[in-house]
Amino acid sequence: MLKNPGLYIHYPWCIRKCPYCDFNSHPIKGEIDQAAYCAALLSDWEAQQRPGDSFHSVFFGGGTPSLMLPIHVAKLLDSLPIDKHAEITLEVNPGSHEYMNFEDSRKSGVNRLSIGAQSFDDQQLSKLGRVHESADIVTAFKRARAAGFDNINLDVMWGLPGQTVDAALQDLRCAIELQPEHISWYQLTIEAKTEFARRTPILPVEQAIYAIETAGLQLLEECGFKRYEISAFAQVSRQCQHNVNYWQFGDYLGLGAGAHGKRSCQRDRVLHPMRVRKVSQPRLYLADPSASVEHSVDPDEIVLEFMMNALRLVDGVDWALFEGHTGLAQSALAAQWSRLVEQNLVETQRCSTTAQGLRYLDSVLQAFI
Ligand SMILES: C[S@@+](CC[C@H](N)C(=O)[O-])C[C@H]1O[C@@H](n2cnc3c(N)ncnc32)[C@H](O)[C@@H]1O
Ligand code: SF4
Structure with a gap:
């Protein structure tokens, strides 16, 4: 994975x-x-x-x-x-x-x-x-x-x-x-x-x-x-x-002043992301380049974070990617998703927006807050 x-x-x-x-x-x-x-x-x-x-x-x-x-x-x-x-x-x-x-x-x-x-x-x-x-x-x-x-x-x-x-x-x-x-x-x-x-x-x-x-x-x-x-x-x-x-919610390492990174560990066939942030001020970074602030992404936040990235892509992503990253089945979102389908904002088969949904992505994302 x-x-x-x-x-x-x-x-x-x-x-x-x-x-x-x-x-x-x-x-x-x-x-x-x-x-x-x-x-x-x-x-x-x-x-x-x-x-x-x-x-x-x-x-x-x-x-x-x-x-x-x-x-x-x-x-x-x-x-x-x-x-x-x-x-x-x-x-x-x-x-x-x-x-x-x-x-x-x-x-x-x-x-x-x-x-x-x-x-x-x-x-x-x-x-x-x-x-x-x-x-x-x-x-x-x-x-x-x-x-x-x-x-x-x-x-x-x-x-x-x-x-x-x-x-x-x-x-x-x-x-x-x-x-x-x-x-x-x-x-x-x-x-x-x-x-x-x-x-x-x-x-x-x-x-x-x-x-x-x-x-x-x-x-x-x-x-x-x-x-x-x-x-x-x-x-x-x-x-x-x-x-x-980034948009497929993949991992990345960030080096340099103010850089962000996201690294995941796999446990129970689910990826658990950890966010890393480096100090922004170049002077402080130069003084200690190894210093960073880390926090694991709260399970409640993962669905929203995933959607904020994946739904930016015109073709979205496969539901399998959603399941691998969140540990949730697609059916866990059934209620929200069918409301969005009724409003013609998302597709029925893929984890993807319609053209209309892409234009009003902020409204789509409200459903996952
Ligand atoms: C880090 S800059 C690119 C490289 C270089 N620093 C430059 O400006 O030529 C990244 C890009 O983000 C876009 N950008 C930055 N601030 C923005 C803003 N407030 N609204 C929209 N686009 C922005 C710009 O198109 C910019 O080229
Ligand atoms: S301040 Fe620097 S990073 Fe920002 S847009 Fe201008 S040149 Fe690019």
């Missing part, structure tokens, strides 16, 4: 903090000792490793991991047990492309890039506090291709301040024109404690949001990007393996 886990490695620094972002990212002040951070990641690994560990995917996320020197990325990839054909992704901020040696990143073992484009409209990029312009996205993308990357994702956000349907579609067209293998199309959300929560810009009204979403989904579909998760669209066989593992 237990398949190989994924590995998430967090790099917590950025050139500047974007006003909408609530990731564990800190603006760079002074010199970062990357060698010390890399050594801390390896101590963190030593403290968390389990015998026989081997990772089916690796994801360098941030923050801005494209600011990491390839020599450190290579050192980590050489020191950790990684499956031969693992997907190894590095997130790239296009504003860091001049610091980045794409050839050396490719040589270090990275085989997938995820570029944070957000928008191709310079005025919008400026409102979003981005450190790059539209032209930098195109330059970074072309340099990545020239270095041999044949698996690239572009992150694009929508529902941006004052955005019209035409402007949102124009952003998508610019992304599609570059012919990436994958597009993540995220609706801008206002997160607590961010600059945008304090000074919220004027966002499109609900009707406009509905119109942007409908038109964008159609455009992506027409251009060969198949939606497989709420915000993820891929060309054939180019789904992000690392993220699919």
